[in-house]
Amino acid sequence: MKTLQIIKQDQDKIISLVEHETTHTKYIQKELNYYDKTLYQILQKIKSPYLPKIFVIQENDNHLTLIEEYINGKTLDQQILSKEDVRNIMHQLCECLDTLHKLNPPIIHRDIKPENIIYHDNKVTLLDFGIARFLDSKKSKDTLILGSVGYAAPEQFGFQQSNPQTDIYALGKLMNYLLNGSLEHQNNIPFDLKQVILKATQLDYKNRYNSVKEMDLAIQGKAVIIPPFNHETLKSKLVSLAWILFIFILVVDMEPGDTIKNSFINKLSCFVFIYFGLFLYYNKNLFHKYLPKIPWPILYSIIFFLFLCLDVWFFMWMDSLI
Template sequence: MKTLQIIKQDQDKTISLVEHETTHTKYIQKELNYYDKTLYQTLQKIKNPYLPKIFVIQENDNHLTLIEEYIEGKTLDQQSFSKEQVKDITHQLCECLDSLHKLNPPIIHRDIKPENIIYHDNKVTLLDFGIARFLDSKKSKDTLILGSVGYAAPEQFGFQQSNPQTDIYALGKLMNYLLNGSLEHQNNIPFDLKQVILKATQLDYKNRYNSVKEMDLAIQQKLVVIPPFNNDTFKSKMISLAWIVFTLMIVVDMEPGETINNSFIIEPLITEVTRFLGTGFYRNLSYQAIPAVPAVVLLILTNLLICLASIY
């Protein structure tokens, strides 16, 4: 291999652009002093269209050499984007991270930032797994404090262990930066995306999206929530589900032409349906972009089903 350019060099790694002397094919060569060999072996095996292919993994004298696919294009910090492009970029990143988070154990990237993402010909490529790690359910916090200031979630600073919500936090910060060039203020950011960013960047990871898939659906305004299953606790889920089953049994068991005129039934039913819709579609409204239309549609359909059941 012939070295064409040293892209980055520090005490932890040396990244170079190299060229095969016979085929003249370009590759990225990485010499790593801090690494997890198993993690790179896992990345080499999985099929993820948003990651550069790893062709060679070689360990010598306490350092790891990688030969990776060379991806042409500019990183996100070298470009500007429209709202739709930001949504597209985030959508692709969510798909990329979803496949990593679904591994057993999950891989957490922990360093999502504009400099580590190439966007070329409408395609995203996520780079630099230098501080990525496997999720370890036995640990309560990260061993090392690593991450990029502004994009790193609070748990990366020794408070808790990095988890899939750590990458969600960075995605929210990334969206903020791409939409207005800032990590902090939200001037000129559309309302729907502002709500997504606010939820994704909550300080407590438990208040963020449950998964990048859920965040992606919120960005695309396709988040479908079944009200009782959106409640906070297992007990409330079971109570809500039991009440739905109870009311459905009453409606199904009604005789043709019979109407619901018992205030003991109708008043709690109306209250409960309203509460379901409120918790399911408007809980945390200040943090997630869920349009009001689905709630209205569901309310109409619920009433229509009750009316039809009472008639027929």
């Protein structure tokens, strides 16, 4: 191999662009002093369009040499992106991380940031697994404090162990940065994506999305929550179940009304109306996505009123048929 350029060099690693002297094919060569050989062996076996192929893994004198696929393209910090580009990038990253998080044990990347992601021809490639690690269920916190400031989750600073929600936190911060150039401010970010970012970057990892798959569905606006069946957390399911039980107790002793004479139809009408308020609350991102300029409390009231009219009309019609 002929070295063409040293891309990065520090006490932990040397990353170089090299070329095969016969075929003139370019590769990335990494010489690592801090590494987990098993992790790279697992990565080598993964067939993912979002990860560079690893061709050679060689260990000598307490350092590891990798020969990886060379991806020609710019990293995210070198590009100006549209909102649709950002959605596409986040979708691909979620698919990539979903593959890693579903391994046994899961692999946590722990260093998701613009400099570690190439976006070329509408395709994402996730780079640099230098501080990635396997999830260890026996440990309560990380032994080393590693990660990039701004993107690293609180648990990476020694409070708890890194887990799949650690990468979700970094994805939220990354999306915030890609949408407006800031890690903190949320100016000009669409309401639905703002809500995704807020949930993904909760300080307590238990309050973030349960998986990157759930986060991806929220980003793409495809997640319709039907309480209490498909909430992302057990807490939300229990709250919904408690609220539905309360509605049931409330309507079970209702007397027939003046508008709807049939007792059962009247109770069912009230139950559906109150249940819709719960459904609307959990699906506010979905509704607000199409009318982002209307403040959510006002939009909620309008939708609720329209549904009330529809509910009364439908069940009055049902009542007239009986």
